[in-house]
Amino acid sequence: MYVVTNREVKEARPGEPLDLDVFGKQPNRAGPNELRIVRVERAGDDWVAHTLKDELLVREARALRDKWNLDINPSEIRHASLQVACDLYEQTQSTGRNLAVYVHGYNNDMRDVVETAERIERDHGVICVVFSWPANGGGPVSGTLAYRRDKKDARASMDALNRFFEKMQFFHEKLTAGMRETLREKAAERHPNNPDRTQALYTKLCSEQCATKLSLVCHSMGNYLLKYALRPGLGGARALLFDNVCLIAADANNAEHHTWVEALDVRNRVYVFINEEDFALKWSRRKPGEEQLPRLGHYIKNLIAANAFYVDVTRADGVGEAHGYFVGEVAAANPKLKQVFTAALNGGSPESVRDSVLEFTADLNVYRLLGS
Numbered sequence: 001m002y003v004v005t006n007r008e009v010k011e012a013r014p015g016e017p018l019d020l021d022v023f024g025k026q027p028n029r030a031g032p033n034e035l036r037i038v039r040v041e042r043a044g045d046d047w048v049a050h051t052l053k054d055e056l057l058v059r060e061a062r063a064l065r066d067k068w069n070l071d072i073n074p075s076e077i078r079h080a081s082l083q084v085a086c087d088l089y090e091q092t093q094s095t096g097r098n099l100a101v102y103v104h105g106y107n108n109d110m111r112d113v114v115e116t117a118e119r120i121e122r123d124h125g126v127i128c129v130v131f132s133w134p135a136n137g138g139g140p141v142s143g144t145l146a147y148r149r150d151k152k153d154a155r156a157s158m159d160a161l162n163r164f165f166e167k168m169q170f171f172h173e174k175l176t177a178g179m180r181e182t183l184r185e186k187a188a189e190r191h192p193n194n195p196d197r198t199q200a201l202y203t204k205l206c207s208e209q210c211a212t213k214l215s216l217v218c219h220s221m222g223n224y225l226l227k228y229a230l231r232p233g234l235g236g237a238r239a240l241l242f243d244n245v246c247l248i249a250a251d252a253n254n255a256e257h258h259t260w261v262e263a264l265d266v267r268n269r270v271y272v273f274i275n276e277e278d279f280a281l282k283w284s285r286r287k288p289g290e291e292q293l294p295r296l297g298h299y300i301k302n303l304i305a306a307n308a309f310y311v312d313v314t315r316a317d318g319v320g321e322a323h324g325y326f327v328g329e330v331a332a333a334n335p336k337l338k339q340v341f342t343a344a345l346n347g348g349s350p351e352s353v354r355d356s357v358l359e360f361t362a363d364l365n366v367y368r369l370l371g372s
Contacts, residue, residue, distance in 0.1 A: 002038070003131075053080060056079070056083055106220055134157070187205060250297040300364055334369075
């Protein structure tokens, strides 16, 4: 699993594995816009982290260019992100799994983050990439001060999130173009003197190998971070990059939420998941100032974003006061709920399939689970 972060990352000797303490609690010392990539993997009950070198050798970048038929200059494009993008692309092609980018919320230490990402992969059958920002909070005992500090860190991380999305967009376009050119060449070799059959084979090959979906999953205060990343003049978060965007338990104001939700450009759906009994969002609403306003993730009025599909899980079996109801025990205990999230995180449309488990409540503009 890869973690892209603007946290401070402790340096290690090449090849030396570390634990999750490699991630600091403060923004990168070079500034909150600076990104690092760390590969983490489970080791029994613990985790091992491997920091990646900032730049590849030119020959390494050239080998990736040739393998994936990329239109890049390996002397200029050779950051670690090139290797990571190619590795993730290869994983999607070899496993047939879709890709989900997970942006976590408030008061999450790195064990919380990577274990949630692991559950996303296990529960919903995707490959998960994490964007982690310095959300350390301090727990409920730290109260308003810690909450405000995390909100400040979220706002300060908006440019880093946009840079991450811009990198994803760049490599997605390069890898897709390279794959299509490779398939075009393969089709032409099979039918060198028949353009019609060449085009037919090329179309067939593309439909078979271009099926990978890319979704964004923002949880809790991760939605607040996304909201600021979507401010006018900023590019990455507004790009047509994702098939689905899932805004889960959004710790952002319900009021005027349409002004930023409607800025999301997606190929398929924007889903907003709501639990009126969400304990964490009820707690956050006790804060002074604008935090007294209803949160998008626990309020079923004013649901007016034209591009949003609102899903109310309040009455779904087993949800109760849960805040992280998209993975783990809650999702596992409710097959219908898990079915909805699995479809949404894989770029699908759970409300429109035959035998859908969702029903639409027109007066509230919201979907609910059948039987809830």
